[in-house]
Amino acid sequence: MRRVLAIVATLVLLPASAAVGAELDELLEESREASYSAEQVITCSTPDGVRDAVIELSQTSGELHLGAAVHPDVEVASGSGGWTLVREGSVISSANVQGAVDEAEARYAVDEGADIDYLGREATIYRMTGDGVVRAELVFDMEIGALLRVVTFNANGSVYCERRFVTFDPNAPEPEESESAAGEPAEADVESDLPVTLGEFERLDVYRDEEGFLFAYYSDGFFSFAVFQIPAVLTLDDASIVTLAERVYRRSFGPGQVTYAWESRSGGMALVGDLPPDMHEEVLAGLPAPQDPGLLRRLWRSLFG
């Protein structure tokens, strides 16, 4: 039995702009303009087991409302060229990315599509291909353009994640008014020694906020991740310990998301993103390696925390 989920995150989408393949871009833009409410089931087959979830979504007037929490105490608001995180009425992080957000080079293309029925509605299924490999199947509602189902694939053709609507109502409720939070936004173009490219991923922008988080956002036009340099070690309660390219990381999968954490010479590092498992090693190889902080530092931490 499922509890009622509180709406705590309001994600306001920017107007669409260039990006993925031309046709895919048009499809995604039309999807963003659709109004609907739906329940979405997410199922991901990860190397650490299955991760799944059910969430409630509603979208109208370009605003996507989540019936699920990014964090129970944190409200996320974005749009108009920036984003803000608010906890208990106080801004904890924000960034103004107007003019600073680049977009990834087109890496993926979609085929001409095929007609199917989905949830009793006429729909079109497209295959998204990159480097000759099918990376996703996308099902769009033919009438209003909503994205009804997305399946992402590993390089070997196996399914990584499926996100599908199990209920769909094209009559979305009016969204609740949300207050915009004030605050001094972080700049999105700070200096950083994080790589400009990681495999096929481009670094689009870099942020540093008042809590000492430095992070860069990478995208290949569809999949994306953020790399964090943080002032302390990231705690991952359910992490598994994995070795990639002879480097040891802590890893945790969520529904549609993966997190890696490690400690480098310069401090705590983390990667959070939605990229399929076969892309992990190449990306991590381009980042600062996990390194033993040394006996003195361990001793210091053991004595003083």
Next chain:
Amino acid sequence: MTHAGELISAYLDGELGRAEIDQLLDHLDGCGRCAAEMQDVQRVRSAVRSLPLLELPPGLIPEADAEVIPLHRNKGFLVGAAAAVVALVIAVAAIVTPSATPVSLEELNSRYAARASLDPAFGPAKVVVPYLSDFLE
């Protein structure tokens, strides 16, 4: 796992979760190098923590009934004074150095979600929902 130095440190600091502890202990069972390193670190920690407390130097308190010994004749005092200076420096550094509070995954997820919401590919294909288990029965 090749070398678990960072995890050993985190384990001794009490920063690992149950699953990580189990994996680390399994690894230590089969890795002599890591097991030896863990013993080394534990030994050093125990040694530091078992250092004796220093007594006040004679003559510091006039009322104390103590024999005054010239400094150059008391090598033990010099060693103790040096140790005290080192301890003082470390203590001052510890006070002025910001404590490293562990960062939670939620902190990072919030930022990733916020930035991802500006992504052209964002939408039902890229909604970030890491902690639904907290809301589902």
